[in-house]
Amino acid sequence: MDGLLIGRFQPFHKGHLEAVKIGLSKVDKLWIGIGSSNKNNEKRNPFTADERKEMILSSLDPKTLERVKIFFVPDTGDHEKWTYHVDSIVPPYDVVFSNDEFTLTLYKKRGKSVF
Numbered sequence: 001m002d003g004l005l006i007g008r009f010q011p012f013h014k015g016h017l018e019a020v021k022i023g024l025s026k027v028d029k030l031w032i033g034i035g036s037s038n039k040n041n042e043k044r045n046p047f048t049a050d051e052r053k054e055m056i057l058s059s060l061d062p063k064t065l066e067r068v069k070i071f072f073v074p075d076t077g078d079h080e081k082w083t084y085h086v087d088s089i090v091p092p093y094d095v096v097f098s099n100d101e102f103t104l105t106l107y108k109k110r111g112k113s114v115f
Contacts, residue, residue, distance in 0.1 A: 003027035003115075004093040006073065006086065006103060008035045010045055012055035015099070020060065020068070023097045026115065030068050030097075031090045032056060037072035083107055 005023050009016055023030045034056075037049035047055075049072045056070060071090045076082050083106050095113040098104050104114045 001027045001094045002029045002031065002092065003095045003097055004031045004033060004086070004090055005097040006033040006035055007098060007100065008045065009052045009056065010036075010047055012052060012059060016056075017059050019097060019099065020056075020064070023115075024064065024067055027095065028067065031093055032068060032070045033073040033086055033090055034070060035073050036075050038074035079106060083110055083112075 003023050003026060005019055007016065007019075020030065020032070034049050034052050036045050037052075039045035040048040040051075053070050053072075057065065060068060069091075073086050073089055076085045079102075095115055096104070096107045097115050098107075107114050
């Protein structure tokens with residue numbers, strides 16, 4: 001079973017690391033979607049997608065990295081189509097992990113399993 005952890009990770013912190021660990025306790029492979037990847041140098045989005053990717057990679061041990069793959073997910077400006085946009089970027093997944101209620105609601109509307 002594969003999972004998707006989606007977030008902005010601005011910055012990647014211990015709570016995000018715990019979310020990765022929780023996700024990997026439930027799935028074999030975890031796709032990490034770096035949301036708002038097209039945004040940076042803003043108050044709400046200070047780091048680039050590449051900087052956030054490096055934060056994530058440098059926080060994970062080599063064994064964990066074998067089970068994780070990172071994807072850049074730009075904003076679309078259309079919340080209803082956004083989850084489908086994510087699906088066009090990441091491989092198929094069975095469950096979605098997020099700490100953002102709005103994100104979970106969007107996936108629930110589509111009948112996706114969320115955690």
